[in-house]
Amino acid sequence: MQMLDGKLASAAVKKQLQEKVLAHISQGKRAPHLAAILVGSNGASETYVASKVKNCEEIGFESTLIRLDEKVTEVELLAHIEQLNNNEGIDGILVQLPLPKHIKEQAVIEAIHPSKDVDGFHPINAGKLMQGMDCFIPATPYGVVLLLQHYGIETKGKHAVVLGRSNIVGRPMSILLSNASATGNCTVTLCHRNTENLASITQQADILVAAIGIPEFVTADMVKPDAVIIDVGITRVVDTTKKSGFAIKGDVKFNEVAPKASFITPVPGGVGLMTIAGLLTNTLKAYEQNSVTVG
Numbered sequence: 636m637q638m639l640d641g642k643l644a645s646a647a648v649k650k651q652l653q654e655k656v657l658a659h660i661s662q663g664k665r666a667p668h669l670a671a672i673l674v675g676s677n678g679a680s681e682t683y684v685a686s687k688v689k690n691c692e693e694i695g696f697e698s699t700l701i702r703l704d705e706k707v708t709e710v711e712l713l714a715h716i717e718q719l720n721n722n723e724g725i726d727g728i729l730v731q732l733p734l735p736k737h738i739k740e741q742a743v744i745e746a747i748h749p750s751k752d753v754d755g756f757h758p759i760n761a762g763k764l765m766q767g768m769d770c771f772i773p774a775t776p777y778g779v780v781l782l783l784q785h786y787g788i789e790t791k792g793k794h795a796v797v798l799g800r801s802n803i804v805g806r807p808m809s810i811l812l813s814n815a816s817a818t819g820n821c822t823v824t825l826c827h828r829n830t831e832n833l834a835s836i837t838q839q840a841d842i843l844v845a846a847i848g849i850p851e852f853v854t855a856d857m858v859k860p861d862a863v864i865i866d867v868g869i870t871r872v873v874d875t876t877k878k879s880g881f882a883i884k885g886d887v888k889f890n891e892v893a894p895k896a897s898f899i900t901p902v903p904g905g906v907g908l909m910t911i912a913g914l915l916t917n918t919l920k921a922y923e924q925n926s927v928t929v930g
């Protein structure tokens with residue numbers, strides 16, 4: 636079994652991005668700029684946004700964090716997005732999800748201009764992804780692709796099983812793995828909460844991607860020997876032995892699945908770090924496409 640180390644792979648991606656930023660700056664251009672909006676003070680969201688901002692700084696991007704009160708109205712939030720859409724100095728915009736219940740997530744996703752949609756959630760980018768066109772790929776499945784690339788994992792002709800059909804992870808993951816590309820060409824089965832005889836399907840997976848949000852759901856008996864296991868799940872579970880009071884768990888029962896797998900991602904230290912690598916790659920792409928105005 637070999638570990639798919641998100642720390643190593645994301646460092647390699649970030650190094651390449653940093654070199655590209657330096658090259659742009661040496662030509663007298665400004666740095667790429669990501670704007671993040673955080674509504675309220677959800678602990679996990681705070682951590683994710685802080686990490687995104689920190690990673691921007693590490694590779695020479697500028698970042699702006701806009702914190703809004705939990706009670707902000709949808710109209711006010713949309714007005715902030717409109718300002719960022721119209722600001723030529725901003726290349727990428729992300730609004731950290733989930734949002735408070737009184738705000739319609741879909742309205743927010745659709746308000747971000749597709750050319751600045753570095754999370755890749757806008758229907759225009761989702762539609763382009765489906766048709767194999769150039770687009771912003773949602774950061775988490777993009778991160779998984781970058782990880783597979785980094786470790787040279789062959790996907791062509793393999794049976795990939797994806798657990799979870801969300802618009803941000805499972806569904807785009809299934810499209811990427813089935814696309815005619817160097818990290819695609821799989822035969823893909825997409826499973827969800829209504830899938831029957833799930834274990835009989837996961838047992839056929841050469842590549843198994845778990846993105847359901849149920850801690851340690853995938854057990855050794857559900858996995859084919861020598862499968863590649865990608866664990867996207869991140870759930871906080873109460874753990875009184877930790878200072879924080881919680882532990883982070885993936886969707887895979889790591890200790891029993893790892894000995895059976897050929898490659899496996901740890902949680903934490905796997906896909907989460909690659910998600911940031913995907914986001915930063917998208918931000919540089921937005922910046923380069925925005926180069927007419929980058930002075």
Ligand code: NAD
Nearest residue numbers: 775799800801804827828846847848867868869906907910
């Ligand atoms: P979601 O709640 O939107 O979707 C969960 C999916 O799992 C649904 O499609 C549902 O049908 C499916 N599902 C639920 N129970 C199932 C079962 N018993 N069998 C098969 N399928 C089942 O979640 P999401 O936003 O896609 O996130 C999934 C997980 O990935 C969460 O733990 C989330 O925290 C994590 N996540 C991690 C990253 C990262 O950077 N590593 C990024 C995004 C999400």
